[in-house]
Amino acid sequence: MIILLLAVHILVAISLVGVILLQKSEGGALGMGGGGMSGFMTGRSTANLLTRTTAILALLFFATSLSLVWVSNRGHAPQSILDQGAPPGPAVPVTPAVPPSPTAPAPPSQTAPAPPSQTAPAPPSPTAPAEPPQPSPPLVR
Numbered sequence: 001m002i003i004l005l006l007a008v009h010i011l012v013a014i015s016l017v018g019v020i021l022l023q024k025s026e027g028g029a030l031g032m033g034g035g036g037m038s039g040f041m042t043g044r045s046t047a048n049l050l051t052r053t054t055a056i057l058a059l060l061f062f063a064t065s066l067s068l069v070w071v072s073n074r075g076h077a078p079q080s081i082l083d084q085g086a087p088p089g090p091a092v093p094v095t096p097a098v099p100p101s102p103t104a105p106a107p108p109s110q111t112a113p114a115p116p117s118q119t120a121p122a123p124p125s126p127t128a129p130a131e132p133p134q135p136s137p138p139l140v141r
Contacts, residue, residue: 002071009064016057023050 024047 002068005064005068005071009061009068012057012060012064016054016061019050019053019057023047023054
């Protein structure tokens with residue numbers, strides 16, 4: 001059913017474009033079309049025929065458009081957002097995964113770990129600027 005309606009809809013759309021292009025332009029339109037009596041279809045009766053045909057094709061176009069919407073939504077029950085309730089949120093806040101460092105420490109050995117030293121140097125702060133490297137001595141020939 002929907003394929004038949006779609007085929008009729010496409011034929012009506014193409015026919016509507018053709019009938020509109022056959023009509024005589026009355027606004028000048030940059031000097032194209034509608035000049036003098038040399039048109040393909042001229043005369044008062046032709047204008048009435050094309051106007052009626054355009055109106056009929058436009059009504060058919062609207063009717064097939066509405067029919068296509070009705071047929072495509074026929075099997076779906078209307079749903080309300082209020083009936084669905086709140087969307088389920090995550091139960092636990094998600095923390096971003098920390099990528100592994102490129103220089104991973106060596107795996108611990110099977111022996112007991114050494115006790116930490118009491119005078120461990122403080123790690124450099126990440127906001128402190130690094131010292132610039134010392135220039136190498138000049139090459140002597």
